[in-house]
């Protein structure tokens with residue numbers, strides 16, 4: 001499995017995102033939770049991770065971080081890999097439609 005950054009680890013931020021990370025990682029709900037929880041192997045595991053994220057005060061920032069950095073594995077900000085692909089696809093379509101209008 002490809003190693004991915006997860007907020008439950010000390011994040012290795014890409015350039016330009018250090019300040020964003022510094023603000024939200026401090027308040028993450030998953031500090032003391034096994035990082036493997038956020039890299040589930042099945043849908044039941046995704047639901048377990050999403051329940052943690054549902055109580056996280058920085059879920060929006062976490063999700064946007066994953067989207068901005070094209071993180072394809074794991075549950076971030078309460079979103080599964082499939083959900084993030086859908087969000088990105090919808091945003092691309094909306095952007096394209098806005099440019100065409």
Ligand code: SF4
Pocket residue numbers: 007008028029030038052053054056057058059060062063075076077078
């Ligand atoms: S949204 Fe989930 S994965 Fe992200 S920081 Fe919060 S608890 Fe951790």
